[in-house]
Amino acid sequence: MVTSQLNAASKSAGSPSGFRSDIQGLRALAVLGVVLYHAGVSFLPGGYTGVDVFFVISGFLITTHLVRTLQSRGTISFADFYLKRARRILPASVLVLVATTIAAYLWIPRVDVPGAFQDAAATALYVPNIRFAVEGTDYLAETAPSPFQHYWSLGIEEQFYLIWPAVLAVAFLAVRKSVRGLFAVAAVMVLGSFSINLFLMQVSTPWAFFSLPSRAWELGVGAMVALLPGSAAVPVLRAARPALTYLGLLGIAGSFLLFSEDTPFPGFAALLPVLSTACVILGGFSPVTHARLLSSSPMQAIGRWSYSIYLVHWPMLTIPQLAAGTENPLPLALTLALGAASIPVATLIYTYVEEPLRKPWSGRFSSTPRSLTLVVSVSVVCAMVALSLAQAVERARLTAGGTAQYSAGAQYPIGTSFVPENIEPSLEEAAASVPDTYADGCHLEQLETEIPAGCTYGPQEAELDMVLFGDSHAQQWFGALETVAAGGSYRLHTLTKSSCPSVDLMISVKDAPYTQCEEWKKRALEKIRDLDPELVVLANYGRVQPADSSTPLEQQWAEGLSSMISQMPVGAEVVVLADTPQFPVAPASCLSRNLEKADACSVPRDDAIDASRQEVEREVANRHGSHYIDLTSYLCTEACPAIIGNVLAYRDEHHLSRPMSAALGAPLAAAIEGVL
Incomplete structure (x- = not known):
């Protein structure tokens, strides 16, 4: 009965495979909000909440998949699960990581290169969010952001994927295979994580923004929607679906339009995009309630490419800005053009990297152990190379040659017209x-x-x-x-x-x-x-x-x-x-x-x-x-x-x-x- 309810909940979207066109459209809406916000579009000062939409979607989809596996097999093959996630996430991520590292070395201010390479190393090891939290990064007000800063959200998702399957597997046995019991477990996790979120907002905003404990509740809300008992059959929910869909879309639009960099975030404010996304997903359990906007062909296409768009748009926007100097803001027309250019670049990555490598690998890496070994090895090598490059760049002092006499502390100073070898500090x-x-x-x-x-x-x-x-x-x-x-x-x-x-x-x-x-x-x-x-x-x-x-x-x-x-x-x-x-x-x-x-x-x-x-x-x-x-x-x-x-x-x-x-x-x- 439980399995049939879960299957009905997903397949009622209109596809025997459980494909949800409304969720694909939600992905498009989320990534468009993020890209336009980063491009500097003034009427979307809260577009950054598109990331929160992604979190809820990820929690919903991954939990639906894991619970189906538990219901059909009674257990989860963790190696197979992690390999599938790696094939889905890492090829495009590593490609953009390497390309961004090269571009950063070539074009951003040399004084910023070592820090960027350290960010690249943290990204390769799936912990960029932790690095940004430790550094005290203010995502919403950063004047010279890292070219790798957008990877913070992928770090949170990867860390969640590492822990959540084990939590579900243990809970599945503890609650005697009851989905209602799993729902209660997810609810406890959501309450606990949200409490941590509120606490850290008072103690350390960077940790509240970037850490998994303070953000897991957003993925947990998606999990709760996936586990909502009888969600496809409860008459009240069935009758409310149209209202839920459009109420959710209105809430997401409200967060895009009403929030800004001055909004204390995540905190209570994050409830609006998170619960609104949950409403859209709940409302989409029946194809008749799908918003036409979400199911339109352009939104479906952007939804397919959304992961690659998210990966490439940020370095395409930040590296030119860092090269020009943050004191010289790029004109809106140029940032919009760069944001738009991320779409064709993303389609190429999706077509030739993301989609082909999502399928099981053949040859020497066809076995799960060898594939996982390859994944770990690539990550470690990328991190080691990035750290080595950071150290090499740090050792090469940036000067124009020649020395200058000490004259600080005198009135009406004449500035030195070059960077001398004996500059202090370097x-x-x-x-x-x-x-x-x-x-x-x-x-x-x-x-x-x-x-x-x-x-x-x-x-x-x-x-x-x-x-x-x-x-x-x-x-x-x-x-x-x-x-x-x-x-x-x-x-x-x-x-x-x-x-x-x-x-x-x-x-x-x-x-x-x-x-x-x-x-x-x-x-x-x-x-x-x-x-x-x-x-x-x-x-x-x-x-x-x-x-x-x-x-x-x-x-x-x-x-x-x-x-x-x-x-x-x-x-x-x-x-x-x-x-x-x-x-x-x-x-x-x-x-x-x-x-x-x-x-x-x-x-x-x-x-x-x-x-x-x-x-x-x-x-x-x-x-x-x-x-x-x-x-x-x-x-x-x-x-x-x-x-x-x-x-x-x-x-x-x-x-x-x-x-x-x-x-x-x-x-x-x-x-x-x-x-x-």
Whole structure:
């Protein structure tokens, strides 16, 4: 009876083989949403949820297949299952992986090549999602994305396929071959995974986005639809199918149109595309309820090619953009053309790679053990080659030849017009040129709120105390303030936290109030009052999103800074540091494309500096009898160069590098001495 219900549920779509034209159309809808979103089509800011549609479809189809196998054979041949999945997924995936690796080496900025090759190695080993989670990648706001970033979803599916058959096989015996029992198992998995999703959204958004435990519920919803007892026979469901189909399509369209990169995702928001896809699948259990759009010939064709389209569209879009520089966005007409071009490329891959190699292999690799050995060997070889190439590229320093004299720390700097051999830090090491407070655990990440102990620097026997208070733009001044502390006999205490300015202002991150920032600031103020320092230095990045959008940010910033200064201990001198220049792209990336003409990576001062914000801060500081110090003249003239002497001035778009901060120590010490 159970077997007949499952067969009826699938075959009622109108094909004796169980083929569902509506699901093929759903694949097309999903991949079109993703491609158009990545191409930059503004009216589909939530097209990325097409991946969630894919997850539900995959969970439905794989569970339907596995349960049929269990019902007919009583067990699952894991070797045969994994080999079939490998034949289905890997040929096209490996081909695109190799082609993308070659293209990345040839065309993306050389400084980004080692990281891209490491991403390729993780992809070859089926764990790209874990790498991106560890790296803290923000998929929805990444300005210089990896050419392999789209493989994250395949990593989740491959990891799910590795675990889910065993779970079903064990559960099948445990529940005495009851599909209702399997449905309950899937429901428990969905609830558990969704709970992890909500928890990680509060703890680490990258892990919530990229990890299998927080995403498995989406595939699990598809599994629940496949296991829904009597889904083909329940009169209520049968009567509701037309409404379910069109309600589901409306929900998917809503997620494409209403979501954006500011939507906290996955979280609760992911329920809309996931449950909507489940509705379409449920509604499609009868051919009469199929939406004509889904069953149309163009949608069926795109659905057939959807896997290859997904694989090729991303590198076709990102590699040209990385080659041009993310500071030079490609025009929409070009990105749309590149997205459209992915379709004929995908048809070739589907016709000559994906479809032929899906069939059982002949010759020496006809046996399952040999085929699986080949699959594993190819993956390991690809990973080893990618890692070896990454190391080889890292060893070759990117310079134009010749050396430059040290001149950082002088006013009105003239930028070095080439990348010198003695540049510090090297372009390859720029991102890691951070203050010691990172390694010491004294700079807090977004979710941390406790004040760490032992974050005191400078001469410990000093009688005076100085506090550095603010976000990562305060932390970037650590090297300079070490010089100030040593010269003025101060103990330097650091109180810094990512994205949390020392301004009395509630801000939002991803449209959610940054409550951890407020909690940390309260504790930081208590610490400052306990220290009762002689000097407090405030420095911050002012380009934030206020939780209250009813009042202009500039006004809220002025009021918040004024409030914070007024809360400093009586008798403490307060210094507000002007913010540093902002570049449209990390200078190291730009310089790696302009080794002989580094001037191309300079930014006009008026574009790099927020002059109105500086004026607001200066006025607030003066009103409170505090001191405003602006060292912009040590970083810019009419333009702000990326290289000053032999020093790469910035580690990314808007943070000073470690040697540049140290170079500003003497001028900062002189400025502080002059105002106190």
